[in-house]
Amino acid sequence: MAKATLVSLAESLGVSRQTISNVINAPHRVKPETRLRVQSAIEQSGYRPSAAGRQLRTRRSMNLGIRMMPVVDGINGSILDRFLHALTEAAQQDGYRLTLFCADSDADEIGQYEELLNVADLDGFVLTGTHYGDDRTAWLLDNDVPFAAFGRPWSSIEDPFTSRHAWVDVDGGAGTEQATRLLIEQGHTSIGFLGWPVGSGAGDDRRAGWRRAMHHARLATKGLDIQADDGVAAGALGAERLVEAGATAVVCASDSLALGAAAKLRQLLPEQKTPVVIGFDDTPVAAAVGLSSVAQPIEDAARHIIAVLTHHLSGGRDGGDKPRKHLLLEPTLTQRTPYSFSSI
Template sequence: MARPTLASLATELGVSRQTISNALNAPDRVRPATLKRVLDAIEAAGYRPSAAARQLRTRRSMNLGMRLLPATDGINGSILDRFLHALTESAQAAGYRLTLFCADTDDDEVRQYEQLLHVAGLDGFVLTSSRRDDVRTRWLQEHGTPFAIFGRPWGELQRDGSARHPWVDIDGAAGTAEAVTHLVRQGHSRIGFLGWHDGGPVGDDRRAGWEHAMRASGLSEHISRLRISTPDTIAGGVSGGRKLIERDATAIVCASDSLAIGALESLRELRPRLFLPGQPAGPGLRAAVVGFDDTPVAAALGLSSVAQPVEDAARHIVRLLTYELAGYPAAGTMPDESLLLTPHVVERVPLPLAPPA
């Protein structure tokens, strides 16, 4: 049997199409008795409204779009994975579907927006980063397309009120600061920072958090000496870690897990005694290196790391988008237009590896 349509169900039930439609979209307009009868019939017949037909009429596709970025690092890139999963789940729970697409460049991404809006009628987009002077956000705003960003609008915010847009981000500085606090509590004082040197705002933010916490803990004197940047790789972490340890650092806060894996390695190399079994809990090994992003590798190696609440971020992104798409309804349920989530250190005990020779 072909699946039922509004019309077929209507004649079978002896009511009009519109009544069934109302039962689903505006139940309060239908008399309770009829409502029940209709809903039961819908249930029994397994009726599901066609999204295409509905979209044609209402101009809403209940479909969000997101660009899948070309696989970055892969070590650090795994946060985007978790984010994507959480996003799909949240969107689904809110009755939206998620459509993926690829783009080579930002300009290409804009071209895709246009395509997807016109052709597929997507309702909004999720961006996973924002640039200093972003063609994408500009285009979206000019065209009145709803969107939300996972990532702060780094430069633009202060410039112009009209350029504001909803975003969610994770407070990197708070994360590195918490890492410092943890280490101080464990007795460390010579706490280094190992960052990458692309001059990007994300890296700067994480370094700033470390600096701030160092000052707050009265450790300002170490700041300029124990601040190092290298390429964001494991190898970079090793060499950077070596330098910091040579400059007498006992603990290292890293801007990424790649760096942290390398830094941990350098610690094993230059301070093998720390890795002896039964080492006291003082300014010893435990959490002496803290990574960032809490990637699966870090977890597997027992590396402490700053864990980003990406699931919360995804949920809020969906909340922001659906709120706007619902036409800014009741003021009571309005979500924050921008939200800075605080990440937290996950402490781990390093995997017992190679005791010193």
């Protein structure tokens, strides 16, 4: 039999298109009796409203866009996998779908927004990798495009909690602070920080957490703050300099750096038994080699992003509580004992 449509269903039921449409979109307008009759007919016929018809009329597609960032390290790819999965699942639960797109640059990404809004009527976007002077958020705000960002708006002047747009982020600083405190409790007094060059929001935030913990414990930080590009080799190099400066433990801005640092410390300070390097992101690499690492609640972040976005898109009429527009999640420290480096 042919696919059911509003018209075909209406005819077979002896009601009008609009009544069925109302049963689906505004049930309260329909008399309970007919509503039930229609609902069972819908179920029985397997009728599902056509996205195209809807979209044409309402100019909404129930599709959310997200950019696939160019694969750089690969080490964080697993995080993306988890993030995407959680986003997709949450979106699906709310009746939305996720559409992927590629862009070479932020400018290109904005071009894609225009294109996707224009041709595909995307309802909103999920942003990742926010940074200082992000053009994208400005453009989206200017054009009244709904979106939520994973990553707070980095700005030296504005308070992110007063931002005009929704965001969810993980408090990286709290993570490194916690990590540093753990090392202090373990008796370390000279703890280095191995992070990215100053200028990246997330990187500086993580550095600040380490610095807070050190200051709080009245420990010196001089010479213990190393800036290095991400990567295992750079991590080893940085660790070498830290050991020269007297460090006995290292907190890192990434698992890549931490992996290099761990190997180097193992070599330079073989007498130490406890884990003295703590990474960030709790990637499979960290799990594989038994490296302690700051774990981001990335699934929670994804769910909240979808919640805040869909809540906004439904105009707040989705029944659920209004999700917070700005949310800073606490990371947790995954503690491990070195694995591959010691005996198994």
